[in-house]
Amino acid sequence: MKNMNRIISVRNPKSPIAEAYRGIRTSIEFSNLDKELKVINVTSSTQNEGKSTVIANLAVSFANLDKKVLIMEGDLRNPSVHRMFNISNVEGLTDILLGNKNFTECVHCTDVRNLHVLTCGPIPPNPSEMLSSKKIKDFVESLRDYYDYVFIDAPPIGIVTDAGIISTYTDGCIFVVGAGEADIEMAKISKERLEKVGANILGVVLNKFEASGANGYYNYYYEQDTRSRRRGRRKR
Ligand SMILES: Nc1ncnc2c1ncn2[C@@H]1O[C@H](COP(=O)(O)OP(=O)(O)O)[C@@H](O)[C@H]1O
Ligand SMILES: [Mg+2]
Incomplete structure (x- = not known):
């Protein structure tokens, strides 16, 4: 049994945070009307802004609609998707790209129906080269036949160019901004880098936002999350 309690959309699907992710899901669905929006990558300026958290929750949210969803690790330098799930x-994307394994040998089912995960596999010495290879482009193309949505967790674009490379073969990119953590200049540079490679920036997710003051609506969001996390911890 895989412990997916770290993902609030699994742990507490009725929470306002899971509801907020459903809101993002709806926005993506509406963006999908004219152009196919199937392969989506997530990035941010730096680490720890919440990319993997956002991708995991969005993927759960879509899988709950009976869509077939794959989360694919796109950070071949510092992979984390396997930890989240x-x-x-031991096996993953890099094995497939090197021709050592096939997809079915590497893909993982999860406790969420319709949600599959492909981890990184052995960390390669040449991540940018792998990410820009014809092999990976063909592989991502082939996933379109099996999945309704493929979410690729990309490295921070403010630090390495990998997410820009990935954006050239995805249909859209979500930019995560960690409130209070992101540097505005870094965020601007990141946006320019994405635009330069023609990334279709679908939108920005402002994560870790904690509103202070009397307007309790967003505080409520945050408190709910904290409370349920504490509950989650006690259980373990
Ligand atoms: N909205 C949030 N509120 C509180 N903590 C969060 C939130 N989003 C992410 N985190 C925490 O911040 C850390 C970094 O998140 P993660 O998704 O791993 O970032 P990234 O993938 O961008 O490096 C993790 O410990 C995660 O649990
Ligand atoms: Mg991450």
Whole structure:
């Protein structure tokens, strides 16, 4: 049994935070009307702004609509998707790209129906080269036949160019901004880098936003999350 309690959309699907993710899901669905929006990558300026958290919750949210969803690790330098889902990273994407394994040998099912995960596999010495190879482009193309949505967790674009490379073969990109953590200049540079490669920026998710003051609506969001996290911790 995989412990997916770190993902609030699994742990507490009725929480306002899970509801907020459903809101993002709806926005994506509406953006999907004219142009196919199937392969989506997530990035941010730096680490720890919440990319993996956002991608995991969005993927759960779509899987709950009976869509077939894959989360694919796109950070071949510092992979983390396997940790989020508590699964092994012994085999994964890099094995497929090197021709050592096939997709079915590497893909993981999860406790969420319709949600599959492909981890990184052995960390390669040449991540940018791998990410810009024809092999990975063909592989991502082939996933379109099996999945309704493929979410690729990309490295921070303010630090390495990998997310820009990935954006050239995805249909859209979500930019995560960690409130209070992101540097505005870095965020601008990141946006320019994405625009330069022609990324279709679908929108920005402002994460870790904690509103202070009397307007309790967003505080409520935050408190709910904190409370349920504490509950989650006690259980373990
Ligand atoms: N909205 C949030 N509120 C509180 N903590 C969060 C929130 N989003 C993410 N975190 C925490 O911040 C850390 C970094 O998040 P993560 O999704 O791993 O970032 P990234 O993938 O961008 O490096 C994790 O410990 C995660 O649990
Ligand atoms: Mg991450």
